[in-house]
Amino acid sequence: MSATQLLVTADRGRPRSRDRRRWTLKELVFHVIVLAILAVILYPVAWMLLSTLKPSSQIVGNAQLLPRELTTANYETALSGIGGVSFWTFFQNSTILAVLSVIGVVLSSALAAYAFARIDFPGRAAYFGLMIGTLLLPFHVVIIPQYIMFNAFGMVNTFTPLLLGKFLATEAFFVFLMVQFMRGLPRELDEAARIDGAGHYRTFWSIMLPLLKPALVTSAIFTFIWTWNDFFGPLLYLKDPDLYTLPIALRLFVDQSSSADYGGQMAMAVLALIPVFLFFLIFQRYLVDGVATQGLKG
């Protein structure tokens, strides 16, 4: 029962107090259940946050939330880095990769999507099918050929293999997303631009790109989060510890062949989470926009 209905029924002169009691009870139960679910879902996060303040030995095998003794030693370990490489180097590498990936994916996917959505070139349907096909191709199939190729180019142990594809619109998922979005934009806009003398580039830059903003932001957010968290690519292509990204550094804290430093790992995980969290916080309303404007009118 919604609030407006409540007001209406109240105005009809029904005993107000009875209604209010029923409302409270129903809402109360609802809220209690929702809060209970929330607590269950947030518990691991809270546990992780508070665990970073516990001494390493009290973390595992202990589900207790509040630390018995507070310590900042874990953050000191995390910030001091691993094997002579500082935390900030890992952080910087992750940032470079994530930012360049976002730029690459947004630029290249938008261009490719424009071609698929608006230009009628020969074999378009076949190419589009192929592009969708790459989405279905298991990642493992391409690892080794790709590695051999990049190795022959002498690009292993640089960021290039991790970025090149992003600038060449190989992220089929985002191309697909943008194509679908552009198909929803009225063709009349392009035609009006063409009558005014705009070519493809002008139409793309001045008409399509601004309208594409919600899709661009969605792609940017996902690219940032995926690249920031990507583990396998950096593991294969980056050899020099000075080039390692945060996810690889995180794994170095837990090595099963010797004792694991869970405290340091937790602290670093929290530090690594902050940028993603902030990024999400800032851009989340665009994310909602992106969904809401799917049925955009002309």
Place this chain on the structure above:
Amino acid sequence: MTTRAITSAARSAARRGALTAGAFLAVGSLAVLTGCSGGGAEPAATADPDEKVTLNFAWWGDASRAERYEAAIDLFEEQNPNITIQTSFASFGDYWTARNTEAASRTLPDVFQMDLAYLAEYGGFGHVLPLDEYLGETIATDGIETSLVEAGAVDDQIFGLASSSSTLATLFNGPLLEELGVEVPEGQLTWDEYDDLLAEVSAAGASGDPVVYGSLDYTQYFWLFQIWLGQQGLSFIEDGELGFDQEDLADWWSRSATIHESSGAMPAERQAQFEGVDALGAAEIASDISWANFLPRFSEGPAAPELSLAMPPYDDEDNTGMFLKPGLMLSIGTNSEHPAQAAAFIDFLVNDPEVGAIFGMSRGVPASATAAEGIEASGLDEQILAYQDSVADKLDGQAPPAVQGLGTLEQTFVAISQDVAYGAATPAEAAERWFGEAENALK
């Protein structure tokens, strides 16, 4: 939204399956690659001392190992100004994912840390160089136990040299036993005596907070099983096949039922909560059977227990089944352009007394006597060395030869033994399942 969900699910699945798939692919594509990669130039046995060379070196391990290796490399570069070592490291699982990919594209590091479990794959497929021509020449072997050198053999060629070794030991937390009023065992225990002791500890420790148990379920220890097999006059691998049958394995796992029934072993549920932390170090168990060189790790646990080392149980003094397990091994990638320098680097890491001093016991007991000389053993290190010395003349067992699939055998052994510990499978069922898996792995 669905596509997005599917993609991200696929991504995480990709990561999980990466190791296995990587290994799979590496082996698969290699079969193709080895066919056309003959005719490589014979490596020069001696190095040109004036040549400027960069060697890639990779290892797995934690931050402290990284620091130790870096310190050792600084020393090496000082002594060999023309050689630069480019390092790379990762945790164990990730390390092998990366190596498998490199193996498939023939871009392995010049020198890299090798594990017995992977030796047969890498040696058998020609990923790593046979070290025979360097052994005794560039790489001194006088200080290394012969059996330990031979442990790196695949088909009569040595493909990896152990820089350290380890032996199993029974660890007792003496003060805790006394506190519980249980007599600290003097002299050697038989298996049944050990089981009785565990039950006694658990009975005494049941009312404590935290509850103290005798030990963990030792039937899950793959290497201990091998020692037990040795004591029965059997061997784990015989001529490339399993040297024992299902009943032997079922016998071994039936000990699990015994120690769980008597509550001598910590319940599997509680043990699962200790992933990454040692129950022995937390003083929630009074005894465990583990590698002797893990002593510092247990002693530095939350409860800082005072531990003593004894030999694992046996019933017959002349048949202990004990052997030296090769620890961290070092291998040279076949694609290395500077194998002679790589061999010199291995010699340095294995034999140099200063490297011995840098690592102490952290990589196991040094394989080489010359490296061991560098260690000023004190405290725990001394205890480990003393133990290893005391068992030296009782080593009558044999380390398993490097066979393809050894890593899988170990993994499935541990996984299936969990089912026994949880009571989800009887020892006989579990043994049957393991044999099924083992036959596939050894094919």
